[in-house]
Each structure stands twice: as structure tokens, then as C-alpha cells.
Amino acid sequence: xAPAIRALGWAGRFLSIITIAYLATSLYSFTxxxxxGGFALGEPALDFKAQELVISIPFSFNxxxxxxxxxxxxxxxxxxxxxxxxxxxxxxxxSVPKGTRAETIHSISLDFTRILSGDLTRLLINDDKFSxxxxxxxxxxxxxxxxxxxxxxxFPWGAPLSNFSLHPSDVSFNGTHYIQRVELSFExxxxxxxxxxRMRVAVYNxxxxxxxxxxxxxxxxxxxxxxxxxxxxxxxxxxxxxxxQIHVYMESPLIKFGPVVIAYG
Amino acid sequence: MVEEDGTRFLKKTIPxxxxxxxxxSFYVLLLHLVxxxxxxxxxxxxxxxxxxxxxxxxxxxxxxxxxxGTVIEPALGFAKGLTVIAYTWITLNGGLLTLIYPAxxxxxxxxxxxxxxxxxxxxxxxxxxxxxVLKAIDLLSEHVERPEPL
Numbered sequence: 001x002a003p004a005i006r007a008l009g010w011a012g013r014f015l016s017i018i019t020i021a022y023l024a025t026s027l028y029s030f031t032x033x034x035x036x037g038g039f040a041l042g043e044p045a046l047d048f049k050a051q052e053l054v055i056s057i058p059f060s061f062n063x064x065x066x067x068x069x070x071x072x073x074x075x076x077x078x079x080x081x082x083x084x085x086x087x088x089x090x091x092x093x094x095s096v097p098k099g100t101r102a103e104t105i106h107s108i109s110l111d112f113t114r115i116l117s118g119d120l121t122r123l124l125i126n127d128d129k130f131s132x133x134x135x136x137x138x139x140x141x142x143x144x145x146x147x148x149x150x151x152x153x154x155f156p157w158g159a160p161l162s163n164f165s166l167h168p169s170d171v172s173f174n175g176t177h178y179i180q181r182v183e184l185s186f187e188x189x190x191x192x193x194x195x196x197x198r199m200r201v202a203v204y205n206x207x208x209x210x211x212x213x214x215x216x217x218x219x220x221x222x223x224x225x226x227x228x229x230x231x232x233x234x235x236x237x238x239x240x241x242x243x244x245q246i247h248v249y250m251e252s253p254l255i256k257f258g259p260v261v262i263a264y265g
Numbered sequence: 266m267v268e269e270d271g272t273r274f275l276k277k278t279i280p281x282x283x284x285x286x287x288x289x290s291f292y293v294l295l296l297h298l299v300x301x302x303x304x305x306x307x308x309x310x311x312x313x314x315x316x317x318x319x320x321x322x323x324x325x326x327x328x329x330x331x332x333x334g335t336v337i338e339p340a341l342g343f344a345k346g347l348t349v350i351a352y353t354w355i356t357l358n359g360g361l362l363t364l365i366y367p368a369x370x371x372x373x374x375x376x377x378x379x380x381x382x383x384x385x386x387x388x389x390x391x392x393x394x395x396x397x398v399l400k401a402i403d404l405l406s407e408h409v410e411r412p413e414p415l
Contacts, residue, residue: 008392009396023379145379147376149376150373152371
């Protein structure tokens with residue numbers, strides 16, 4: 001039995017030495033790699049395409065260490081204050097063998113059609129605060145997993161149709177139609193999104209019956225207000241109850257959304 | 266007869282005590298070096314874990330040396346293997362270590378996954394535990410063949 005005991009003892013010792021040496025060299029090499037500029041993030045570039053904002057961040061790994069670098073990834077996540085995910089972008093780099101350099105571009109595409117549709121249309125009328133999270137993950141020497149997460153960064157979101165309101169005045173009759181004169185106003189709190197194009201405003205009473213609708217040409221650059229008095233044809237003045245909903249639709253070469261539902265009365 | 270027994274006892278005990286003293290000195294020196302080379306400001310809460318780990322090794326090294334040649338030695342070796350496995354697994358959170366640094370409104374977190382190294386380490390400890398089981402069986406079988414006090 002003695003040879004078996006000795007063999008097990010040596011196997012255990014050998015494995016311990018291998019483990020310690022493997023851990024020590026991979027940690028040492030990885031630390032040197034990170035401290036010595038092995039990972040670099042470039043200058044972000046902004047590109048405003050039709051209905052989307054594309055942010056491109058170049059990043060590179062220069063593997064001067066002892067082992068291969070695998071499964072490198074850069075992930076960006078943007079959430080609103082309620083925790084809804086507005087954007088998730090992930091860029092993967094399968095392998096960076098030792099002694100080589102690899103670079104790629106991390107593209108973050110902020111699609112306004114997606115943001116300004118569905119239950120997120122409230123972002124058009126309410127200012128918010130977006131939280132930004134960026135993480136870098138990789139595996140070094142096939143065994144050492146590493147993840148750096150930078151979270152809790154926030155930036156304000158300015159609603160492009162902030163304080164949207166319709167102020168109706170008395171209904172008049174021009175001989176053929178009943179005319180409702182309304183004053184339409186909003187403030188564009190956005191830092192970069194211009195509101196320019198044709199806006200359709202449909203007014204409903206609390207019974208969900210359409211009172212009338214109008215098309216208005218609007219232009220409100222970032223940080224400006226819009227105020228205009230318009231006339232809306234009302235087919236049936238008895239439908240005017242003073243309460244209900246306003247449905248706002250927007251059509252422009254840059255952006256298209258709707259309906260944004262706003263209660264009134 | 267009494268003198269012979271005393272000499273035999275001393276012959277058995279002195280090397281065990283000397284071995285225990287050597288192992289004790291080694292681990293005390295290791296603890297001192299760790300405290301000196303790795304400043305507690307840098308290690309944070311990890312320092313207590315490292316110190317506790319060295320104390321566990323110190324205890325089992327001294328106890329194992331004092332009981333050297335008896336069946337208690339492999340039993341302690343086996344217990345040491347299991348203790349070290351449980352301790353490292355619990356303290357290293359299964360190999361997933363996370364450090365969180367608040368930086369104003371933001372937070373920076375580092376996660377290091379050393380689960381593969383931990384698995385290798387556990388395997389090495391299990392080999393040691395298996396060796397101790399075999400050693401205990403060997404000692405017991407020797408005792409059956411040639412009865413003498415365990």
C-alpha cells in the first residue's frame with residue numbers, strides 16, 4: 001500500500017504546485033497586461049441617422065501577456081428611472097492570442113422609434129433620468145474570469161414635448177362648420193432632438209368619441225418652446241365635454257411617432 | 266524496564282515535538298511575511314481570511330506532527346483536507362469574488378472568477394484526503410499484523 005500512498009501524496013503535491021503556479025502567473029500576467037495599457041477605449045463618435053443615434057466606441061486589446069485572452073465583451077445598458085431597458089448593446093471578441101492585438105468597434109444604436117413607441121411614449125412628455133451601465137468582461141488563460149462593471153452613471157433626458165397643452169376657447173360657427181380655436185403649446189427640453197414636421201392632434205371626449213382633429217406644422221429646436229393658436233373643425237359641438245384625451249401624432253423626415261396620449265380637463 | 270520505557274517515550278516524543286516546533290515556526294514566519302508583504306489597506310477584508318487560513322494550517326500541522334506515526338495523524342490530515350476545502354469554498358464564495366468601489370454617484374465593481382483554480386485546488390486537497398485514508402488503513406492493518414499501541 002505504501003507506493004499507492006506515496007503516489008497519491010506526490011499527485012496531490014504536484015497538482016497543488018501546478019495550481020499555485022498557474023494562478024500566480026496568470027494573475028501576474030493579467031495585472032501587467034491591464035496596468036500596461038493592454039486594454040484601450042478610443043474616442044466615441046456620434047452619428048445621427050434616420051430615427052436613430054449611433055454612438056461608436058472603438059476598443060482594442062493588445063495581448064502582451066503569457067496566455068491567450070478569450071470571450072472579451074463590452075456591454076452597454078441604458079435604463080430609464082423605472083428600470084425599463086431602453087438599450088442593450090454587446091460587442092464580442094472571441095479570442096486574442098498572446099502576442100497579438102485585436103480591435104473592434106462597439107456600436108450603440110439609440111433607436112428613437114423604439115423609445116418613442118409603446119408604453120415609453122411618456123418619455124416624449126415627461127423629463128426623466130437615464131442610467132448608464134458599461135461592463136467589460138473577459139477570460140484570461142482560459143481559467144481566470146474578469147468583469148469590470150461601471151454602473152449608476154446617469155444623464156438627464158429632456159422630453160421633446162414637455163408641458164404639452166391645448167387651451168380651447170369658445171366654439172364659433174362660420175356658416176358651414178363649428179370652429180374650436182385652441183392654443184397648442186409645448187417646450188422642447190431635449191438636448192439634441194429637434195421637433196420639426198407635421199403634427200396631428202386628435203381630441204377625444206371621455207366617451208372616447210372624436211371631437212375633432214387638426215394638422216399643425218411645428219418647429220421647435222432643442223431648448224425652445226412652441227406656441228401656436230389653431231382652429232379645429234368640430235362636427236358635433238355636443239361632443240365637447242371639457243374632459244377626455246388628446247392623441248398626438250408626429251411625422252417628419254427625421255422622426256415619426258404617435259399616438260402620444262395626454263389627458264385633459 | 267521503566268527506564269527503557271522512558272527512553273522509548275522520549276525517542277518517540279522529541280522528534281514529534283521538534284517537527285511540531287519546526288512547522289509552527291514555519292507558519293508563524295509565513296504569517297509574519299504575509300502581514301508585512303501584503304498591507305492590510307490593500308487586502309481589506311481578505312487579510313483576516315488569509316490569517317485564519319494560516320492559523321488552520323498551523324493548528325493541523327502542529328497537531329499532525331505531535332501525533333506523527335499514530336492513526337490520529339492521517340485522521341487529522343483527512344480533517345484538515347475537508348476543513349480547508351470547506352473554508353476556501355465558503356470564504357472565496359465558490360471562486361467568484363466581487364469588489365465594489367463607490368465613486369460618487371457611480372459604482373465600480375470588479376468580479377474575478379477563480380472557480381477553475383479553486384476546483385484544481387479542491388482536487389489536490391481531495392487527493393491528500395484520499396492519501397490519508399489509505400495511510401490510516403495501512404497503519405491499522407500493520408497494527409493487526411503486529412499489535413502495538415496506536
